Amino acid sequence: MGMVIINFKAYQEGFNQKALEIAKAAEEISKKTEDYIAIAPSIVDLAEIAKKTTVHVYAQHIDPVSFGSHTGCITAEMIKEKGAKGSLINHSEKRLKLSEIEFLVSKLRGLGLISVVCTNNIGTTAAASALNPDFVAVEPPELIGTGIPVSKAEPEIVRNSVKIAKKINKNVKVLCGAGITTHEDYKAALELGADGVLIASGIVKAKNPKKALEELIGV
Amino acid sequence: MGMVIINFKAYQEGFNQKALEIAKAAEEISKKTEDYIAIAPSIVDLAEIAKKTTVHVYAQHIDPVSFGSHTGCITAEMIKEKGAKGSLINHSEKRLKLSEIEFLVSKLRGLGLISVVCTNNIGTTAAASALNPDFVAVEPPELIGTGIPVSKAEPEIVRNSVKIAKKINKNVKVLCGAGITTHEDYKAALELGADGVLIASGIVKAKNPKKALEELIGV
Amino acid sequence: MGMVIINFKAYQEGFNQKALEIAKAAEEISKKTEDYIAIAPSIVDLAEIAKKTTVHVYAQHIDPVSFGSHTGCITAEMIKEKGAKGSLINHSEKRLKLSEIEFLVSKLRGLGLISVVCTNNIGTTAAASALNPDFVAVEPPELIGTGIPVSKAEPEIVRNSVKIAKKINKNVKVLCGAGITTHEDYKAALELGADGVLIASGIVKAKNPKKALEELIGV
Amino acid sequence: MGMVIINFKAYQEGFNQKALEIAKAAEEISKKTEDYIAIAPSIVDLAEIAKKTTVHVYAQHIDPVSFGSHTGCITAEMIKEKGAKGSLINHSEKRLKLSEIEFLVSKLRGLGLISVVCTNNIGTTAAASALNPDFVAVEPPELIGTGIPVSKAEPEIVRNSVKIAKKINKNVKVLCGAGITTHEDYKAALELGADGVLIASGIVKAKNPKKALEELIGV
Numbered sequence: 001m002g003m004v005i006i007n008f009k010a011y012q013e014g015f016n017q018k019a020l021e022i023a024k025a026a027e028e029i030s031k032k033t034e035d036y037i038a039i040a041p042s043i044v045d046l047a048e049i050a051k052k053t054t055v056h057v058y059a060q061h062i063d064p065v066s067f068g069s070h071t072g073c074i075t076a077e078m079i080k081e082k083g084a085k086g087s088l089i090n091h092s093e094k095r096l097k098l099s100e101i102e103f104l105v106s107k108l109r110g111l112g113l114i115s116v117v118c119t120n121n122i123g124t125t126a127a128a129s130a131l132n133p134d135f136v137a138v139e140p141p142e143l144i145g146t147g148i149p150v151s152k153a154e155p156e157i158v159r160n161s162v163k164i165a166k167k168i169n170k171n172v173k174v175l176c177g178a179g180i181t182t183h184e185d186y187k188a189a190l191e192l193g194a195d196g197v198l199i200a201s202g203i204v205k206a207k208n209p210k211k212a213l214e215e216l217i218g219v
Numbered sequence: 220m221g222m223v224i225i226n227f228k229a230y231q232e233g234f235n236q237k238a239l240e241i242a243k244a245a246e247e248i249s250k251k252t253e254d255y256i257a258i259a260p261s262i263v264d265l266a267e268i269a270k271k272t273t274v275h276v277y278a279q280h281i282d283p284v285s286f287g288s289h290t291g292c293i294t295a296e297m298i299k300e301k302g303a304k305g306s307l308i309n310h311s312e313k314r315l316k317l318s319e320i321e322f323l324v325s326k327l328r329g330l331g332l333i334s335v336v337c338t339n340n341i342g343t344t345a346a347a348s349a350l351n352p353d354f355v356a357v358e359p360p361e362l363i364g365t366g367i368p369v370s371k372a373e374p375e376i377v378r379n380s381v382k383i384a385k386k387i388n389k390n391v392k393v394l395c396g397a398g399i400t401t402h403e404d405y406k407a408a409l410e411l412g413a414d415g416v417l418i419a420s421g422i423v424k425a426k427n428p429k430k431a432l433e434e435l436i437g438v
Numbered sequence: 439m440g441m442v443i444i445n446f447k448a449y450q451e452g453f454n455q456k457a458l459e460i461a462k463a464a465e466e467i468s469k470k471t472e473d474y475i476a477i478a479p480s481i482v483d484l485a486e487i488a489k490k491t492t493v494h495v496y497a498q499h500i501d502p503v504s505f506g507s508h509t510g511c512i513t514a515e516m517i518k519e520k521g522a523k524g525s526l527i528n529h530s531e532k533r534l535k536l537s538e539i540e541f542l543v544s545k546l547r548g549l550g551l552i553s554v555v556c557t558n559n560i561g562t563t564a565a566a567s568a569l570n571p572d573f574v575a576v577e578p579p580e581l582i583g584t585g586i587p588v589s590k591a592e593p594e595i596v597r598n599s600v601k602i603a604k605k606i607n608k609n610v611k612v613l614c615g616a617g618i619t620t621h622e623d624y625k626a627a628l629e630l631g632a633d634g635v636l637i638a639s640g641i642v643k644a645k646n647p648k649k650a651l652e653e654l655i656g657v
Numbered sequence: 658m659g660m661v662i663i664n665f666k667a668y669q670e671g672f673n674q675k676a677l678e679i680a681k682a683a684e685e686i687s688k689k690t691e692d693y694i695a696i697a698p699s700i701v702d703l704a705e706i707a708k709k710t711t712v713h714v715y716a717q718h719i720d721p722v723s724f725g726s727h728t729g730c731i732t733a734e735m736i737k738e739k740g741a742k743g744s745l746i747n748h749s750e751k752r753l754k755l756s757e758i759e760f761l762v763s764k765l766r767g768l769g770l771i772s773v774v775c776t777n778n779i780g781t782t783a784a785a786s787a788l789n790p791d792f793v794a795v796e797p798p799e800l801i802g803t804g805i806p807v808s809k810a811e812p813e814i815v816r817n818s819v820k821i822a823k824k825i826n827k828n829v830k831v832l833c834g835a836g837i838t839t840h841e842d843y844k845a846a847l848e849l850g851a852d853g854v855l856i857a858s859g860i861v862k863a864k865n866p867k868k869a870l871e872e873l874i875g876v
């Protein structure tokens with residue numbers, strides 16, 4: 001029993017009507033499993049999906065500012081008002097400065113939202129854990145989108161990320177990502193000590209996302 | 220008769236329910252005037268407002284990418300699918316690289332969307348005009364949010380921005396912004412040769428945004 | 439007769455003692471030709487090379503600030519005091535915001551230094567030309583470091599960049615870069631209307647940089 | 658007995674000839690004290706100062722790349738070849754992404770150079786310490802350049818930064834900065850548990866930098 005966050009990225013296959021379909025599928029599957037399933041749709045879809053489904057919705061990114069004179073910025077308060085449960089922070093496709101990550105982790109916590117800080121290796125996992133986020137999600141960037149699961153290609157990164165994260169902060173939970181597609185990958189991640197996985201193309205770009213998610217979870 | 224784009228920024232006073240109210244007000248006032256009124260709400264509100272009103276909706280910012288593996292990014296295609304008519308680009312609170320601005324102006328044009336490139340002075344107005352956007356919106360950053368209208372404080376910037384923009388590209392239209400609040404400011408901008416104004420706090424943070432917009436337009 | 443700027447990048451083959459050797463070679467060859475040869479060494483080498491040679495030295499990048507509280511920044515004033523004649527701006531490996539480019543072009547001009555704004559295509563060449571720099575250097579990023587000369591692979595980019603640059607600003611000179619290695623490439627660039635070339639690995643990573651430069655120039 | 662790093666920033670008062678004078682003063686004072694004194698001059702001055710003095714020289718910033726096709730970038734290898742002993746990283750005026758800081762700390766260590774990671778509060782100090790740098794230098798940005806010493810204005814930040822840094826990584830040393838000018842400030846910092854201070858305008862912009870440094874150290 002673990003956690004699965006599905007990152008829709010800016011995939012056309014995970015936008016608008018298709019996003020809603022994957023969200024509905026996630027909602028349905030959530031009811032059949034004890035695994036915690038959440039989705040991170042495009043910010044443009046977030047409000048509607050949060051309104052129309054019960055699946056937990058996360059933002060893919062937020063900006064390190066509060067309400068105010070910040071044209072083009074997305075704040076933690078905004079996503080909370082729209083029903084999001086939390087946000088990814090510092091995804092490899094939207095890296096942030098250290099001071100910004102610290103700001104956002106604190107802000108999300110203050111608002112009762114969940115923070116998932118993405119990292120790229122053991123060192124940054126250690127550093128992120130020291131910021132006291134809810135989750136750290138380690139994803140070796142070179143494996144993202146390859147279909148080569150981090151749990152197989154780099155088990156030591158997963159194992160040691162978990163180890164160092166818990167050593168620095170026993171409350172932090174660790175996800176791993178990059179290349180995850182099958183139930184076997186998912187189980188391997190949990191066996192290596194991870195609390196769950198971050199997955200994107202494996203579900204969103206699958207021919208049948210619902211079936212892909214069922215297979216991943218094993219229901 | 221000119222153009223008014225209302226930038227909601229990340230103002231709490233222009234978010235969610237309040238955003239919808241200002242949008243409805245803009246829609247209503249649009250029907251009573253020949254001035255072209257558009258709004259640029261938060262990206263988190265954009266889809267719902269575009270669905271529930273007829274007022275023209277612009278994004279405040281888009282990222283220089285297309286659909287794909289771009290976590291946390293907003294693409295021109297996304298805002299089009301959600302009903303937006305165009306986007307601000309390069310606002311002083313979200314500045315972009317020259318190559319990114321060029322990419323976005325071309326992309327918006329290719330999608331039949333309107334581009335409004337924000338600039339900070341005469342030089343950058345000239346450069347932006349050479350990219351062939353629909354609009355250039357010149358806003359001296361030091362006047363933004365001050366209530367000191369650019370049309371009064373720096374009339375030469377407006378006049379010369381219009382002059383140089385039209386010289387480089389006779390098709391480009393010029394807006395001016397920063398400090399605009401009253402009908403007098405708006406008229407002054409048009410008299411200086413601008414095709415309209417970009418306004419934010421003057422409307423969004425007004426006690427009564429609807430009344431503020433009516434007064435600005437003069438209806 | 440044209441202009442050649444040799445960009446040493448952060449190549450190990452163009453750093454420290456080796457940088458000085460290439461600089462000396464450029465100095466020597468300069469005396470045998472009417473072509474204008476300049477070099478852009480690492481900022482860490484710039485002061486020493488400017489002191490020990492007569493070849494014109496450019497910075498590869500400067501920051502959009504003046505003297506002051508700017509840790510880690512390189513200002514136009516600094517490179518001037520150290521003997522530089524100008525600076526590259528906005529190289530594809532160090533892209534700047536439009537407002538920063540405008541700031542730097544003005545600042546360099548004010549200090550009597552030469553500005554070379556790098557661009558990636560015809561659109562950005564037009565925009566950069568409107569800023570009134572001394573040079574615009576168009577380099578399609580996809581050809582950089584390939585050995586496939588832009589003058590052969592994309593002659594229309596060179597020809598049309600020259601055309602649009604001169605149309606917008608008759609005083610601006612146009613260089614082209616990316617993939618330039620041979621005298622033939624150089625001549626082709628000049629024949630397409632360019633005033634010269636920007637070259638990097640073709641000289642700096644050559645087995646014998648001096649010979650490579652002689653061959654490029656044709657002396 | 659502590660450590661003092663003097664950051665010359667991009668101050669005109671700390672550039673070129675004046676930089677060399679402050680460096681010579683630091684060298685001389687170093688011989689009269691057991692305190693460790695180091696300087697971080699402009700990168701444009703670094704090579705010459707490292708050659709002409711024996712005082713330890715640090716870079717103010719380096720880029721997260723190695724030798725190669727990186728126009729305008731400064732690498733750790735470059736500053737090592739020129740005689741630097743280490744580098745500041747992530748100064749508040751040149752903030753870096755978390756993944757870049759991790760990359761640079763590892764790289765500096767691999768090259769036998771000293772890393773000083775600047776941070777802005779207790780949270781980022783904890784995170785930086787987890788990266789295993791030689792030093793973390795905590796500087797509340799709002800106090801930088803004010804003359805209000807962090808050791809007096811925010812003693813808890815210093816005390817708790819030291820505490821959390823040592824808890825996460827007993828080998829990391831902690832500096833504090835912002836507003837330090839007098840010997841009293843310096844002593845207060847050491848008494849709060851810091852291993853030393855990072856100082857800039859207090860020395861560099863002093864009427865007599867040498868005297869200011871003597872007074873700071875107490876010699």
